Amino acid sequence: MIVVKTIKEVREIVKGWRKEGATIGFVPTMGYLHEGHQSLIKAACENDKVVVSIFVNPMQFGPTEDLATYPRDLEHDKEKCSQAGADLIFAPEPSEMYHDNFQSYVDMNLLTQELCGLSRPCHFRGVCTVVAKLFNIVMPDKAYFGQKDAQQLAIIKRMVDDLNMDIEIVGCPIIREEDGLAKSSRNTYLDPQERKAALVLSKAVKLAEKLILGGEKNCETIVSAMKELVNSEPLAKIDYIKIVSLDTIQQIPQITDNCLVALAVYIGKTRLIDNYFYQS
Ligand code: AMP
Numbered sequence: 001m002i003v004v005k006t007i008k009e010v011r012e013i014v015k016g017w018r019k020e021g022a023t024i025g026f027v028p029t030m031g032y033l034h035e036g037h038q039s040l041i042k043a044a045c046e047n048d049k050v051v052v053s054i055f056v057n058p059m060q061f062g063p064t065e066d067l068a069t070y071p072r073d074l075e076h077d078k079e080k081c082s083q084a085g086a087d088l089i090f091a092p093e094p095s096e097m098y099h100d101n102f103q104s105y106v107d108m109n110l111l112t113q114e115l116c117g118l119s120r121p122c123h124f125r126g127v128c129t130v131v132a133k134l135f136n137i138v139m140p141d142k143a144y145f146g147q148k149d150a151q152q153l154a155i156i157k158r159m160v161d162d163l164n165m166d167i168e169i170v171g172c173p174i175i176r177e178e179d180g181l182a183k184s185s186r187n188t189y190l191d192p193q194e195r196k197a198a199l200v201l202s203k204a205v206k207l208a209e210k211l212i213l214g215g216e217k218n219c220e221t222i223v224s225a226m227k228e229l230v231n232s233e234p235l236a237k238i239d240y241i242k243i244v245s246l247d248t249i250q251q252i253p254q255i256t257d258n259c260l261v262a263l264a265v266y267i268g269k270t271r272l273i274d275n276y277f278y279q280s
Helices: 007-019 035-044 074-084 123-138 147-162 185-189 192-197 199-213 219-231
Strands: 002-004 024-029 049-054 088-090 142-146 168-172 236-245 259-267 270-278
Touching (some): 002 007, 007 024, 007 049, 007 088, 024 035, 035 168, 147 259, 199 259, 199 270, 219 236, 219 259
Parallel strands (some): 142 168
Antiparallel strands (some): 259 270
């Protein structure tokens, strides 16, 4: 496995692979990798070569968010990538990705305006911009994203379609801890008491799943039941719990095919997300 820090090196290596006729799978991440990221890398091994980017993208963090404290450990990440079958890690410095005169952004309407877009107004502009840049650098055949960030996945699919990027986007299932908590690099922020309290997110997701599969169609009823459950945990503070159409990321009154039950909850100071995707 090769580790590089410059765009030039990535391009040279990928060009060489392409000359040999290899297909390229790509997994963009912010590092501090866990089994969730590894599941994407393993899925990407259906290609001949797998590139993983590790970049804590300043552009997708708000001024009061955790950019400075976001966990970073390249040695740990190298181990996780090589275990999962990656061929190349691209781990640039911010100055490599954003030069001093940087002026161009990828923006999107509608899909970015609900859920995480409400509490993190510039987040998806940062995500779309960096992912578009990474796609232009790596030029993969396929790119792999987790269903854990379901709104992000919908946005990336839309961006690729809208901007005619010749890349197949593959969504991969949420990987959870044994007790149900969705794996996240931010779980490391939780102290033991908060870690227990964080289970309320997956419990709320399970409750929504049970209600929907039991035939409940009224979104308000489902959301109220979830809110009651989350509010019963003293360390939890709801950012949002909503049911939206996956196509538009706009709220819907009744359960339909292709809908997303999504929640963001603060456990102490840590903001965690989880979701349940329903397809009849
Ligand atoms: P991040 O490093 O948090 O930006 O995540 C990089 C990619 O890994 C994104 O596509 C995430 O959706 C995905 N990911 C993060 N956590 C999980 C998880 N628990 N299960 C599946 N995919 C995940």
